[in-house]
Amino acid sequence: MANEKRNVSMPRVLVVDDEVAIQRFLRSVLIAEGFSLNVTDNGAEALSAAVLFKPDVILLDLGLPDMDGVEVINRLREWSTVPIIVLSVREQENDKVKALDAGADDYLTKPFGMAELMARVRVALRRSVQKPEPVFRSGDLEVDLASRKVILQGAEVQLTPTEYDLLRFLVTHAGKVITHNQILIQLWGVAYVDQPQVLRVNISNLRQKIEADASRPRYIITEPGVGYRLTAPG
Amino acid sequence: MPRLSTLYRMVRPSGVYGYIVGLSLVAGATLVCEVLRHFLLPINLLMIYLLTVVLVALNTGLKPAIAAVALAGFIYNYLYTPPRFVFDFFDKEYLVTFFGLFITGAVISSLVNKASERAEILRVREAETACLYHLSRELAVAADAASILRTVVDNVEESIQAQIALFLPNGEQLEMVAASRELTIDLQELDLPVWAFHHSLVAGHGTGLHETAKLVYFPLKTLSKNIGVMAINLAEDSDFSFDQMFRLLEAFAAQTAMALERVNLSHQAEQAKISLAQQKLERALLNSVSHDLRSPLATITGVLTSILEQGDNLTEQVRRELLENAREEAARLNRFVGNLLDISRLEARGAILKKEPCDVQDLIGCALAATERQMQGRTVGVNLVKDLPMVAMDMVLMNHVLINLLDNALKYSLPDGVVDISARCNDEKLILQVADTGPGVPVDELKRIFEKFYRIPVPESIKGTGLGLSICNGIVEAHGGKIWADNRPGGGFVVTLEMPLQAASQEKETPHG
Numbered sequence: 001m002a003n004e005k006r007n008v009s010m011p012r013v014l015v016v017d018d019e020v021a022i023q024r025f026l027r028s029v030l031i032a033e034g035f036s037l038n039v040t041d042n043g044a045e046a047l048s049a050a051v052l053f054k055p056d057v058i059l060l061d062l063g064l065p066d067m068d069g070v071e072v073i074n075r076l077r078e079w080s081t082v083p084i085i086v087l088s089v090r091e092q093e094n095d096k097v098k099a100l101d102a103g104a105d106d107y108l109t110k111p112f113g114m115a116e117l118m119a120r121v122r123v124a125l126r127r128s129v130q131k132p133e134p135v136f137r138s139g140d141l142e143v144d145l146a147s148r149k150v151i152l153q154g155a156e157v158q159l160t161p162t163e164y165d166l167l168r169f170l171v172t173h174a175g176k177v178i179t180h181n182q183i184l185i186q187l188w189g190v191a192y193v194d195q196p197q198v199l200r201v202n203i204s205n206l207r208q209k210i211e212a213d214a215s216r217p218r219y220i221i222t223e224p225g226v227g228y229r230l231t232a233p234g
Numbered sequence: 235m236p237r238l239s240t241l242y243r244m245v246r247p248s249g250v251y252g253y254i255v256g257l258s259l260v261a262g263a264t265l266v267c268e269v270l271r272h273f274l275l276p277i278n279l280l281m282i283y284l285l286t287v288v289l290v291a292l293n294t295g296l297k298p299a300i301a302a303v304a305l306a307g308f309i310y311n312y313l314y315t316p317p318r319f320v321f322d323f324f325d326k327e328y329l330v331t332f333f334g335l336f337i338t339g340a341v342i343s344s345l346v347n348k349a350s351e352r353a354e355i356l357r358v359r360e361a362e363t364a365c366l367y368h369l370s371r372e373l374a375v376a377a378d379a380a381s382i383l384r385t386v387v388d389n390v391e392e393s394i395q396a397q398i399a400l401f402l403p404n405g406e407q408l409e410m411v412a413a414s415r416e417l418t419i420d421l422q423e424l425d426l427p428v429w430a431f432h433h434s435l436v437a438g439h440g441t442g443l444h445e446t447a448k449l450v451y452f453p454l455k456t457l458s459k460n461i462g463v464m465a466i467n468l469a470e471d472s473d474f475s476f477d478q479m480f481r482l483l484e485a486f487a488a489q490t491a492m493a494l495e496r497v498n499l500s501h502q503a504e505q506a507k508i509s510l511a512q513q514k515l516e517r518a519l520l521n522s523v524s525h526d527l528r529s530p531l532a533t534i535t536g537v538l539t540s541i542l543e544q545g546d547n548l549t550e551q552v553r554r555e556l557l558e559n560a561r562e563e564a565a566r567l568n569r570f571v572g573n574l575l576d577i578s579r580l581e582a583r584g585a586i587l588k589k590e591p592c593d594v595q596d597l598i599g600c601a602l603a604a605t606e607r608q609m610q611g612r613t614v615g616v617n618l619v620k621d622l623p624m625v626a627m628d629m630v631l632m633n634h635v636l637i638n639l640l641d642n643a644l645k646y647s648l649p650d651g652v653v654d655i656s657a658r659c660n661d662e663k664l665i666l667q668v669a670d671t672g673p674g675v676p677v678d679e680l681k682r683i684f685e686k687f688y689r690i691p692v693p694e695s696i697k698g699t700g701l702g703l704s705i706c707n708g709i710v711e712a713h714g715g716k717i718w719a720d721n722r723p724g725g726g727f728v729v730t731l732e733m734p735l736q737a738a739s740q741e742k743e744t745p746h747g
Binding site for chain 2: 221
């Protein structure tokens with residue numbers, strides 16, 4: 001944890017949530033973790049704070065009093081690539097997908113614990129400051145993007161070209177949720193948006209090859225109703 | 235279906251035809267008398283005329299009979315009372331003869347008339363009864379308002395050959411809900427059904443009220459109120475009396491009103507039953523909510539206050555245990571709220587399943603990941619048949635089903651118990667099972683555990699809401715699947731889900747509620 005702090009040296013977090021209790025919780029946790037904080041409770045202020053405060057990461061609640069959270073994301077994405085983590089409640093799968101498709105980087109389901117929060121924030125920060133490395137390592141899995149090699153426990157795994165492309169897409173977004181649509185459009189094209197089975201089959205095949213137990217996946221995690229997430233290293 | 239018109243027709247000849255019959259018979263009698271006058275006395279020839287008058291009176295009306303009497307009297311006087319070929323009106327004998335004939339003819343004729351009128355009335359009554367019987371028999375089997383209306387329209391068209399329209403109230407207005415195809419209603423009499431409805435009086439053609447109207451409007455009366463209006467357009471050339479028709483149509487209106495009332499009442503009774511069940515459910519929901527929200531809150535509040543107020547006196551270990559406890563309870567609270575949301579989502583009309591092809595292994599993996607913390611090192615075996623097909627399901631909701639089942643299995647089994655998940659399929663169904671080695675459920679409770687808020691009597695230490703399985707049931711049924719529970723032969727409990735493979739992919743979106 002101490003290492004993390006030094007690495008990112010007082011990163012700035014913009015919290016956008018109209019619930020005072022959540023604001024207080026986030027404030028105490030994030031300040032204790034060494035973040036510099038700006039808190040606002042509406043979309044309009046969030047948009048101007050994004051310009052003035054120059055946050056390194058934004059925590060955005062979707063249910064804002066003045067405008068739709070997805071609208072805030074759209075406006076931000078017109079000029080900024082700052083990582084956005086959406087805070088949402090469980091029954092909003094559709095909203096989560098909309099927010100992610102609009103360009104949010106990740107989401108946290110309320111209620112969430114501190115460990116989850118910090119993990120997401122760290123992934124977001126790392127992605128914003130670091131360039132993707134040519135070799136991805138997570139647990140026993142190693143993906144060499146330069147030589148297109150996938151190594152599990154030291155042995156090379158044979159993947160079909162589609163499986164490799166899928167894994168590479170997940171690796172380049174490691175730690176972040178990717179929606180079904182994002183993957184389908186990237187790998188198969190817009191025409192396949194309504195045919196998620198092609199994605200399910202490839203995910204299933206990929207898991208058979210790289211997971212020790214495909215029923216308890218460690219690398220490719222399913223976010224039900226939303227998408228997939230490749231476990232970030234560390 | 236009986237036709238009233240064919241039964242109404244008179245069988246006796248009347249009008250000109252009656253006179254022709256009468257005069258021909260008298261002429262015939264005269265011919266016979268001409269032959270017989272050489273062998274019989276004139277007084278006996280009179281008997282032949284008397285017989286003729288009787289025959290005429292029996293077969294025609296009163297007036298032809300009197301005409302026959304006059305003719306017969308004249309001919310008898312002219313031909314057979316001496317002197318022959320002389321008509322002597324003032325002959326005493328003739329007057330007696332004439333009055334004798336006249337009274338015989340009149341009495342017989344009126345008797346016959348009365349009898350035939352009575353027979354006619356009986357015939358009409360019988361026809362009406364047949365029509366009504368037919369209508370009431372068909373109405374008795376009509377199960378809803380629509381089929382009642384159709385039955386009434388068909389019966390009126392068939393039995394009376396009249397055109398009909400039926401009006402029922404819709405809010406403040408009367409609405410035409412059924413009508414004969416050829417029926418047209420003049421614009422100026424469109425207010426009449428409303429008038430008849432509000433005044434509870436028959437109005438329109440032939441009733442003396444709003445006489446100019448083409449149709450007759452019968453209010454459909456029940457004991458307490460009017461529930462509609464029946465409009466009838468009688469055929470122009472109808473040869474039945476208006477009174478007969480009117481009586482029959484009133485009976486039709488009464489039958490229709492009764493049938494509609496019956497359907498309304500049974501509908502109301504059904505609604506009352508539903509709302510009673512809803513009230514019961516709401517009470518159960520309130521009880522459950524207050525219990526299941528409060529008890530975790532009580533724990534959390536207790537933990538927080540003890541740490542706030544006595545935090546310094548507590549050892550690190552105790553504090554940690556307290557906080558773990560609070561976190562568990564918060565998670566439980568979250569699951570409970572989630573379940574309530576699922577229930578309202580399932581029960582909201584128009585709720586739509588978001589079905590997508592699902593990888594069953596993925597589904598199980600998600601549920602396992604979500605319940606990882608509760609496992610606390612317990613063994614969960616996963617037994618999947620190779621190459622399971624993708625199954626069209628709402629991944630999010632089905633994930634909640636499996637989480638609830640796993641949660642139950644963990645809750646009701648011993649800490650060292652084993653939980654097994656298995657999946658296999660045949661041509662039509664995916665079969666998912668979650669089994670534990672817990673104490674199982676008494677056989678007569680096996681069905682009830684899927685009812686809302688039902689909880690088998692278990693020690694208080696086991697925390698649950700009695701919502702989990704009913705939600706599973708709701709979600710699985712919305713997918714067109716089945717869920718049931720059994721006790722395992724060797725001890726333990728197993729819940730089985732059967733999800734359709736084909737039907738699920740055909741109907742993409744299934745509204746339910």
